[in-house]
Amino acid sequence: MACASARQSTLFDRTLEAVAAARGRSAGRVLRTALKPSASLSDLAGVPVHLKLENRQTTGAFKLRGATNAILCLDAEARRRGVVTASTGNHGRALAHAAGAEGIRAVVCMSALVPANKVEAIRALGAEVHIVGRSQDDAQEEVARLAKRDGLAEVPPFDDIAVVAGQGTIGAEIAEDLPDVETVIVPLSGGGLAAGIAVAVKAHRPKARIVGVSMAQGAAMHESIKAGHPVAVEEVASLADSLGGGIGLENRITFELCRELLAKTVLLSEDEIAAGIRHAFNVEGEVVEGAGAVGIGALLAGKIRPRGPAVLILSGSNIDPQAHARIIGGAAA
Numbered sequence: 001m002a003c004a005s006a007r008q009s010t011l012f013d014r015t016l017e018a019v020a021a022a023r024g025r026s027a028g029r030v031l032r033t034a035l036k037p038s039a040s041l042s043d044l045a046g047v048p049v050h051l052k053l054e055n056r057q058t059t060g061a062f063k064l065r066g067a068t069n070a071i072l073c074l075d076a077e078a079r080r081r082g083v084v085t086a087s088t089g090n091h092g093r094a095l096a097h098a099a100g101a102e103g104i105r106a107v108v109c110m111s112a113l114v115p116a117n118k119v120e121a122i123r124a125l126g127a128e129v130h131i132v133g134r135s136q137d138d139a140q141e142e143v144a145r146l147a148k149r150d151g152l153a154e155v156p157p158f159d160d161i162a163v164v165a166g167q168g169t170i171g172a173e174i175a176e177d178l179p180d181v182e183t184v185i186v187p188l189s190g191g192g193l194a195a196g197i198a199v200a201v202k203a204h205r206p207k208a209r210i211v212g213v214s215m216a217q218g219a220a221m222h223e224s225i226k227a228g229h230p231v232a233v234e235e236v237a238s239l240a241d242s243l244g245g246g247i248g249l250e251n252r253i254t255f256e257l258c259r260e261l262l263a264k265t266v267l268l269s270e271d272e273i274a275a276g277i278r279h280a281f282n283v284e285g286e287v288v289e290g291a292g293a294v295g296i297g298a299l300l301a302g303k304i305r306p307r308g309p310a311v312l313i314l315s316g317s318n319i320d321p322q323a324h325a326r327i328i329g330g331a332a333a
């Protein structure tokens, strides 16, 4: 129910209905993560600040929520055939895990340039890996070819109602655990996370402010909202590697929801992201990747002055251990 949706209602209402359905069907398959008060960030901000620990989610990132809901929304024929994606990052891991848990075939297409450890991590989760060409575009072409040849369902990383609804279950948990929430600070890339959370939190508390945080270079949703339509951005290497990539020029869902529902978007330098990773580890005892640390980085940099109570989403923990150690040791980037 509510995997696709009724035609008459608004995108907000359809997404909200899909979040409620996602919660029911994914219960027991994804962790209901803790909301942990942060003494240091509450002191700094002057209002109560809580951390939503999606860095401790199974597969190391919140993406398992969207992938699991998308898998559980497949019809019997699609389940028999399987799913495909080109993501080698947290979405690829999540989809491999969610499909594997249901005994569904998952294929992850990637270029020959993807490092061996990433290839192995995806294989270890039980997915088939197809290596083609030398770019993400080549991998995406292979996705289209396999979708056609084997009838595999492509599960996109963010611009899909089932995926957005799965991420939105975080917002539903926040509304339960902190009913008087005033501000939610969310890492922002394609906007599935921010859109889902915004719908679920604002349905419960319309005046709550949802703030998106991205890296300064290549912030596709920020640039698109500014332009008034989806725009392409140049991809630049960042500590927040999970926030890279475009929102899709044909974006159907997340652009509209983010444009409508986000109070503002904030951009961080690489040093500010590194400071977030360090604070997360040294003060909060949490291993957080660059993308997951931007909320803390934004507070430390004084770029957000939240009304409280506030929630920061720590979205993931999948950082190369050596890179993490270097940053903790004081290297900027």
Ligand SMILES: *Cc1c(COP(=O)(O)O)cnc(C)c1O
Residues within 6 Å of the ligand: 061, 062, 063, 090, 091, 157, 158, 187, 188, 189, 190, 191, 192, 193, 194, 242, 243, 289, 291, 292, 315, 316, 317
């Ligand atoms: C994908 C991802 C994000 C951004 O999510 P979107 O839905 O693309 O905005 C943030 N943090 C981590 C760790 C991610 O993997």
